[in-house]
Amino acid sequence: MSGDPASAAARPIAILGGTGPAGTGLALRWARAGEAIIIGSRDAQRARDVAARIRGRVGFEAIVSGMENSAACAAADILMLTVPFETQAAVLKQLKPAMTEGSILIDATVPLAAGIGGRASRTLGVWQGSAAQQAAELVPKGVSVVAAFHNVSAELLNGDAPLDCDVIVCSDDPDAAQLTRELAAKIPGVRAIDGGKLENARTVEQITALLIGLNIRHKGHAGIRITGLPPQAYR
Amino acid sequence: MSGDPASAAARPIAILGGTGPAGTGLALRWARAGEAIIIGSRDAQRARDVAARIRGRVGFEAIVSGMENSAACAAADILMLTVPFETQAAVLKQLKPAMTEGSILIDATVPLAAGIGGRASRTLGVWQGSAAQQAAELVPKGVSVVAAFHNVSAELLNGDAPLDCDVIVCSDDPDAAQLTRELAAKIPGVRAIDGGKLENARTVEQITALLIGLNIRHKGHAGIRITGLPPQAYR
Numbered sequence: 001m002s003g004d005p006a007s008a009a010a011r012p013i014a015i016l017g018g019t020g021p022a023g024t025g026l027a028l029r030w031a032r033a034g035e036a037i038i039i040g041s042r043d044a045q046r047a048r049d050v051a052a053r054i055r056g057r058v059g060f061e062a063i064v065s066g067m068e069n070s071a072a073c074a075a076a077d078i079l080m081l082t083v084p085f086e087t088q089a090a091v092l093k094q095l096k097p098a099m100t101e102g103s104i105l106i107d108a109t110v111p112l113a114a115g116i117g118g119r120a121s122r123t124l125g126v127w128q129g130s131a132a133q134q135a136a137e138l139v140p141k142g143v144s145v146v147a148a149f150h151n152v153s154a155e156l157l158n159g160d161a162p163l164d165c166d167v168i169v170c171s172d173d174p175d176a177a178q179l180t181r182e183l184a185a186k187i188p189g190v191r192a193i194d195g196g197k198l199e200n201a202r203t204v205e206q207i208t209a210l211l212i213g214l215n216i217r218h219k220g221h222a223g224i225r226i227t228g229l230p231p232q233a234y235r
Numbered sequence: 236m237s238g239d240p241a242s243a244a245a246r247p248i249a250i251l252g253g254t255g256p257a258g259t260g261l262a263l264r265w266a267r268a269g270e271a272i273i274i275g276s277r278d279a280q281r282a283r284d285v286a287a288r289i290r291g292r293v294g295f296e297a298i299v300s301g302m303e304n305s306a307a308c309a310a311a312d313i314l315m316l317t318v319p320f321e322t323q324a325a326v327l328k329q330l331k332p333a334m335t336e337g338s339i340l341i342d343a344t345v346p347l348a349a350g351i352g353g354r355a356s357r358t359l360g361v362w363q364g365s366a367a368q369q370a371a372e373l374v375p376k377g378v379s380v381v382a383a384f385h386n387v388s389a390e391l392l393n394g395d396a397p398l399d400c401d402v403i404v405c406s407d408d409p410d411a412a413q414l415t416r417e418l419a420a421k422i423p424g425v426r427a428i429d430g431g432k433l434e435n436a437r438t439v440e441q442i443t444a445l446l447i448g449l450n451i452r453h454k455g456h457a458g459i460r461i462t463g464l465p466p467q468a469y470r
Contacts, residue, residue, distance in 0.1 A: 121435070153463060164462040168445070196448050200356070203438075203445040210403070210438040211461075213431050220464035226449060226457050227399040228388060233453035 012036035013183070014076035016069050017083035017091065019043075019050045022108060025157025026080060026149065026187075027054050027064060033186035036063040040072030047072070073098035078179070079105045080149075085124070085131055086115035092138040101142035104176040106183075107135045107201075108149040110208040121213030123206055132170065132201035144173035146180045147201030150208045152190070153221040162189030165223025166234070168204045170195040181235055191234040193226055247271035248418070249311035251304050252318035252326065254278075254285045257343060260392025261315060261384065261422075262289050262299060268421035271298040275307030282307070308333035313414070314340045315384075320359070320366055321350035327373040336377035339411040341418075342370045342436075343384040345443040356448030358441055367405065367436035379408035381415045382436030385443045387425070388456040397424030400458025401469070403439045405430040416470055426469040428461055 013030060015023045018039035027037045031054055039054070041047035047066030055062045073079060073095045083091050088109045099105070109131035114120035128134045132147035139145060147170040156163055167184040169192055171177035181192035195204060211222040226233075248265060250258045253274035262272045266289055274289070276282035282301030290297040308314060308330045318326050323344045334340070344366035348357035363369045367382035374380060382405040391398055402419040404427055406412035416427035430439060446457040461468075 121431070156463070193449065194452060195445070196356070196452055200445060200448055203441040206438040206441055210430070210435060213435055214428065214461060214464060214468070217429060217431055218464045218468035220468060222464055223462040225460040225462055226446075227460055228391070228457045229449060229453045229455035233449070233455060 012076045013078045014038040014072040015080045016040040021154035023082035025154050029187045031058045031062045031064050038072045039066040040069040044068040070098040077103040081107045085109050085111040099143050103143045106146045107132045110205045123209045130201040144176035146171040146176045148180050150204050156221050166191045166226050168193050168195035170198050170200040172198045247311045248313045249273040249307040250315045251275040256389035258317035260389050264422040266293045266297045266299050273307045274301040275304040279303040305333040312338040316342045320344050320346040334378050338378045341381045342367045345440045358444045365436040379411035381406040381411045383415050385439050391456050401426045401461050403428050403430035405433050405435045407433045
């Protein structure tokens with residue numbers, strides 16, 4: 001994939017809020033796939049520690065560094081946001097000045113009711129319709145928002161086995177969506193599916209709450225596969 | 236399964252609004268599994284015609300009759316509701332006097348925006364949270380509501396091949412949910428999953444709109460599989 005717009009040398013991926021389980025899992029899988037990763041965190045030292053841990057797991061070829069969130073944001077134009085819903089808006093407002101035009105923000109935020117003391121199997125209503133649509137309101141002009149990676153088990157991402165799930169990618173920017181699908185497909189076992197417009201993130205976000213409910217009830221690490229589509233729908 | 240509470244002789248299944256694609260597909264699959272089916276329709280003649288067509292496809296052993304909806308409702312205590320959202324409330328109000336205490340109403344209604352002239356890939360907000368919860372408000376006391384079968388392709392149900400999808404079953408009545416999971420598992424290729432409380436139908440209903448969007452975009456008959464749960468979660 002060298003020369004490809006998603007290739008490591010050309011475009012590092014900043015994982016903002018990257019020290020949580022979803023962020024470290026994505027960092028691990030993408031670093032293994034040869035992507036350059038910048039872990040972002042409020043605490044730069046914590047980001048560096050997590051980056052070192054990931055380098056330790058991936059091996060000498062890993063390109064993983066750690067920075068404070070704003071610095072990570074300024075150093076990359078592929079931004080992966082993995083923060084709890086209750087901090088999403090504040091983080092985006094803080095990072096807005098550091099985002100450069102032409103950047104892509106991949107949002108995996110799920111508005112779980114757990115964020116305000118409710119159940120993780122329930123969601124909150126978001127005025128814009130979804131956390132991803134809220135993100136789209138908060139980024140500067142010229143930054144494209146893509147919703148993806150909501151339904152991937154963070155625990156399984158942090159493991160070594162291939163995953164058994166699909167990533168539904170929603171965006172109003174087809175190029176940004178395609179790049180995100182290419183990144184998703186770099187995770188072993190993941191198939192990426194074009195889920196259409198960003199507004200469809202409403203349902204994709206809700207699915208996570210359903211999966212959390214299934215995990216609690218059945219003690220598993222649930223994911224989803226979409227069946228019944230022609231082969232070219234998966235990539 | 237003879238002697239089982241869901242077995243044919245003991246408890247016929249009335250499929251209310253059973254002449255539409257979802258209703259005929261379920262009737263076909265359950266008739267093949269040996270269940271006794273009563274197709275319900277506003278138009279008794281239409282119900283009888285559809286029943287005859289299903290008997291023709293299943294063969295001489297099929298136990299399938301057709302009746303006007305209220306008569307079908309009175310003749311069964313397992314009620315499967317397959318009507319468009321925009322008629323759900325009116326149908327339930329009409330059928331309420333015909334429902335007997337101890338009955339189970341399995342609701343597959345999806346509040347698609349298409350019902351009011353919008354897109355089939357969008358849903359309407361339902362005050363109660365979901366179409367299934369609306370149904371629960373409209374049935375008489377002593378009738379249990381189960382939400383299930385939203386995500387099964389009606390077109391594939393009407394075919395002969397095994398399906399490739401899971402049915403997530405949500406209800407506040409564990410016995411009714413179990414009976415519904417047993418009925419789901421009688422459809423070749425279907426696994427039934429306990430999705431917990433009826434309120435979780437909110438997400439399961441939304442998933443249908445997402446799948447419709449995928450079908451439009453990718454020209455398929457999308458379904459879902461839940462991965463990552465222990466074997467005992469599927470039945």
